[in-house]
Amino acid sequence: MMAGMKFLSGKRSIFKVMGLICKKCALAIMVLALIAPFIATTQIILGDSKSDLEDAKKQQEDVQSKLEETKKYIEDLQGQVSDIQSYISSLDSQMETISSSLYELDLQVQDLEATIKTTEEELAKAEEDAKVQYEQMKLRIKFMYEHNDETYLGMLLNAEDMADLLSKAEYINQLSKYDREMLEKYKATIDYIAQTKADLEADKEELVNMQTNLQDQMSALSLLQSTKMTQLTNLNNTVAAEESYYSRLEAENEALEATTRQLEARIKAEEAAKSSVTSYDGGKFKWPTTSTRITSDYGDTDGRSAPHKGIDIGAVKVGVAGDPIYAAYDGKVVISTYSASAGNYIMIYHGDGLYTRYLHCSSLLVSVGDYVTKGQKIGLMGTTGNSTGVHLHFDVRLNGSYVSPWNYLSK
Structure with a gap:
């Protein structure tokens, strides 16, 4: 239970x-x-x-x-x-x-x-013994029946004296009693054994x-x-x-x-740049590399999910890295690092919320905090980051929004 x-x-x-x-x-x-x-x-x-x-x-x-x-x-x-x-x-x-x-x-x-x-x-043995005893008793009963009283009478008449007579009469009586007792004994034994077997079963x-x-x-x-x-x-x-x-x-x-740390450092650098760079004077930017071959213009949407935010300038020799990259205008370097998307890239602050960026460089030649002048060599063209070939991605941001570089460039 x-x-x-x-x-x-x-x-x-x-x-x-x-x-x-x-x-x-x-x-x-x-x-x-x-x-x-x-x-x-x-x-x-x-x-x-x-x-x-x-x-x-x-x-x-x-x-x-x-x-x-x-x-x-x-x-x-x-x-x-x-x-x-x-x-x-x-x-x-x-x-x-x-x-x-x-x-x-x-x-x-x-x-x-x-x-x-x-x-x-x-x-089995008790049953066999009882069977033998029973057979013997049947023989005696049969014998007594067949000879009837003659046998018993003869036994009594042939008695030598009264004591012998009584002895023979007692013998006959005891023999009959013995047969009954033995038969009952064997029957009791068989019953006991059978009951014991049933209990065991x-x-x-x-x-x-x-x-x-x-x-x-x-x-x-x-x-x-x-x-x-x-x-x-x-x-x-x-x-x-x-x-x-x-x-x-x-x-x-x-x-x-x-x-988060990188962005905090960039904000700190941008704020430092703002404090050290006075203001953009409105001059035209220098073309940022030696090649003038445009592979993707500002606003292009071919194969893109959104309009292109800058211009892509291919290498002088297609697929060959190492063309020089120049600072488009005077300013302070606020970013010079690697990003999985932009690859090696540089961001320069020119004052009045104006920034330029130079992406996918093979090499960076300036560091955060450096003050650069218009036309200064700041890096080498490459294809790092999310790039489909050797080129320079150049873009311009004004007060946090991307604007057309053609508003500032002169070839």
């Missing part, structure tokens, strides 16, 4: 755990669906510094929130793993106890079978029923253990997937932290 109650309790525990697992899996799928677009687009394409910084911080807050949620989820999953491991250990203990009981019952059944076999042999049947019951419990526990092992495997796989996801979020957070 207790084993049955444990089994039913175990079933309820399974359904409870399985329900919790389904809910957690649904939550994990929903979280992954929501976060996937975010993970794919967290790389910052440097644009307006303060706006980019706000975006980066917002994305970092989102990632940190997801990190906290994922950490709590992993801890919850690990708690479930621990609970199931403890439950499996309990099942193992119950199965060991049942296995021990089955072994003891098997020994008892073997002993009973041996006793039943011995009892059957004794019963009943005991054996009870033991076999106990064996069957324990075997049923063992099968149920084995099935329950198998279910729990499957749940444990699934939970461990989920924990591993969540830990991998957590690691990706940590890497994403570190990348956003680096981007």
Whole structure:
């Protein structure tokens, strides 16, 4: 009865755990669906510094929130793993106890079978003895019937004296009594042995029923253990997937932290440049390289999802890097770094909210904080970053918005 109650309790525990697992899996799928677009687009394409910084911080807050949620989820999953491991250990203990009981019952059944076999042999012998005794008694009865009173009368008449007569009469009486007693004795023995055999058979049947019951419990526990092992495997796989996801979020957070620091440094450099550069005097820009071959003009949309924000100038020799890049006008270098999209690039502040950028350089020849003059060599043309060939991407920003470089350039 207790084993049955444990089994039913175990079933309820399974359904409870399985329900919790389904809910957690649904939550994990929903979280992954929501976060996937975010993970794919967290790389910052440097644009307006303060706006980019706000975006980066917002994305970092989102990632940190997801990190906290994922950490709590992993801890919850690990708690479930621990609970199931403890439950499996309990099942193992119950199965060991049942296995021990089955072994003891098997020994008892073997002993009973041996006793039943011995009892059957004794019963067969008693029945044979009774049969012999019965046959002998029948012979004596037949003899007495056939000779009737003559035999007994002859025995009495031939008595030598009164004592012999009484002795022979007593002998005849005792012989008849002996036959009856022996027959009753053998019948009682047969009845006793038969009853003993029936009792032993009943005991054996009870033991076999106990064996069957324990075997049923063992099968149920084995099935329950198998279910729990499957749940444990699934939970461990989920924990591993969540830990991998957590690691990706940590890497994403570190990348956003680096981007935030970079943007803060850029804002600081831009502010420093503004304080050191007075104002743009309205002069024309110098053409930023030796080649004048335009491969993509400002505003072009061919093959693009949005209008081109600058102009692309191809190398003097197609595909050959190393053409010089010049500062279009006097100003202060506020960025000189690498970006996955822009490659090696430079940004120069010219005052009054006016900036120029030089992207995809093979080499950078100036550093942040350097003051450069119009026509000064600042880098070499290349194809770094998201680039389809050796060229210079040149663009102009005024107060945070891209404007046509042709408003300022002179070839």
